[in-house]
Amino acid sequence: MSNLAPVAVALDAPDLDRALAWAKAAGPYVSTVKVGLEVFLRDGADAVSGAREASGGRDVFLDLKLHDIPNTVAGAVRSVARLAPTYLTVHASGGTAMIRAAADAAPEVNIVAVTVLTSMAEADLVAVGLAGPSIEAARRLAGLAVAAGARAIVCSPREVAAVRAEVGAGIVLITPGVRPAGAALGDQSRVATPEQALADGADLLVIGRPITGAADVAEAARTIAAGLAAR
Numbered sequence: 001m002s003n004l005a006p007v008a009v010a011l012d013a014p015d016l017d018r019a020l021a022w023a024k025a026a027g028p029y030v031s032t033v034k035v036g037l038e039v040f041l042r043d044g045a046d047a048v049s050g051a052r053e054a055s056g057g058r059d060v061f062l063d064l065k066l067h068d069i070p071n072t073v074a075g076a077v078r079s080v081a082r083l084a085p086t087y088l089t090v091h092a093s094g095g096t097a098m099i100r101a102a103a104d105a106a107p108e109v110n111i112v113a114v115t116v117l118t119s120m121a122e123a124d125l126v127a128v129g130l131a132g133p134s135i136e137a138a139r140r141l142a143g144l145a146v147a148a149g150a151r152a153i154v155c156s157p158r159e160v161a162a163v164r165a166e167v168g169a170g171i172v173l174i175t176p177g178v179r180p181a182g183a184a185l186g187d188q189s190r191v192a193t194p195e196q197a198l199a200d201g202a203d204l205l206v207i208g209r210p211i212t213g214a215a216d217v218a219e220a221a222r223t224i225a226a227g228l229a230a231r
């Protein structure tokens, strides 16, 4: 059995060398490395292959949050499927046909539907006209996404128990917005600690700046992993 923590370290770095150094430092402790928009839009396929190699062969989570008409999203999924990510994100609010198109375009890739961004507070949902509260919106979008073929869901750790009740077992629940006690929130709003997120049913925790912003990235990853193992 793997002793790697169920953590995807978010490699949101200003250059590829930094992203790969973080992947190398955190790789011994985490199951997954996450390549997001900042790195992928600049470094493309090199970022995916480099993060995989530097981390010691960890799963790659390609967080592109695709959101377009179904035909365009299907094409985008086919374009990146050759990079063999374990997870690839789309926005659940793109709707049933878009998620279905993504899932059909590359059945070997786990399509992950992002429900309500963890940076959004309740007032932000009202402002964009998304019927809330966030916990209800996340439940609704998760149910729709799974029915359309998503195999995993991104939601706030505060909503993960409700989302689990909606989608049942067998769907991977991934929670960004994870902050060790006392860590800076930055732009995140709906957060919980790593331990609480797992206790509430998360399968994979996305953690970026609390690890990559540390003076010693390896030590930060090791400390979080040890805290989770000790639960």
Ligand SMILES: O=c1ccn([C@@H]2O[C@H](COP(=O)(O)O)[C@@H](O)[C@H]2O)c(=O)[nH]1
Residues within 6 Å of the ligand: 010, 011, 012, 036, 063, 114, 116, 117, 118, 119, 154, 155, 176, 177, 178, 186, 188, 206, 207, 208, 209, 210
């Ligand atoms: O709702 C979402 C969806 C994705 N993210 C991504 O997760 C990481 C979080 O990084 P931190 O530094 O730990 O805040 C980042 O790459 C986001 O793009 C999210 O935060 N919320």
